[in-house]
Amino acid sequence: MRVLVMFDLPVDTAEDRKEYRAFRKFLVKNGYLMLQESIYCKLAQNSTAAETMLSNIKKNKPKSGLVQVLRVTEKEYSKMEYVVGEAASEIITDDRRLIIL
Numbered sequence: 624m625r626v627l628v629m630f631d632l633p634v635d636t637a638e639d640r641k642e643y644r645a646f647r648k649f650l651v652k653n654g655y656l657m658l659q660e661s662i663y664c665k666l667a668q669n670s671t672a673a674e675t676m677l678s679n680i681k682k683n684k685p686k687s688g689l690v691q692v693l694r695v696t697e698k699e700y701s702k703m704e705y706v707v708g709e710a711a712s713e714i715i716t717d718d719r720r721l722i723i724l
Contacts, residue, residue, distance in 0.1 A: 624666075624667045624668075624669065624670065624672075624673055624694060624695070624696055624697060625664055625665070625666055625667065625694070625695050625696075625697065625700045626664065626665050626666075626667050626673050626676050626677070626692060626693075626694055627658075627662060627663070627664050627692070627693040627694075627695065628650060628655060628662070628663045628664070628665075628680060628690065628691070628692055629661060629662050629690075629691045629692075629693070630646065630661050630688060630689060630690040630691070631661060631688060631689045632646065632661075632685055632687070632688035632689075632690075633687055633688055639685075639687070639688075642685035642686065642687075642688075643685065643688075645683075645685075646683060646684065646685050646690075649683045650663045651663075653665070653676075653679065666697075667694075670694075673694050677692055677694075680692060
């Protein structure tokens with residue numbers, strides 16, 4: 624089972640930024656991996672472990688902002704598709720690579 628944590632936190636004031644950094648630090652310190660800028664993921668052995676993770680997130684959540692937690696099975700998580708733009712490569716693979724001495 625995977626636990627996905629998605630958050631949208633305000634960063635207007637110095638206190639908001641401090642809470643944002645503390646929450647992000649909490650996630651990283653507890654083994655969550657960043658999937659995107661404000662989406663973190665962690666593997667849970669079972670639903671009991673996922674519940675424990677959820678209660679820890681509730682204890683450490685910032686005062687303001689939105690934090691969402693989604694639990695998905697490993698089978699569902701493995702079906703995630705990565706859709707990206709065109710691959711840009713700076714490696715020259717045609718005859719412009721030829722150097723005549």
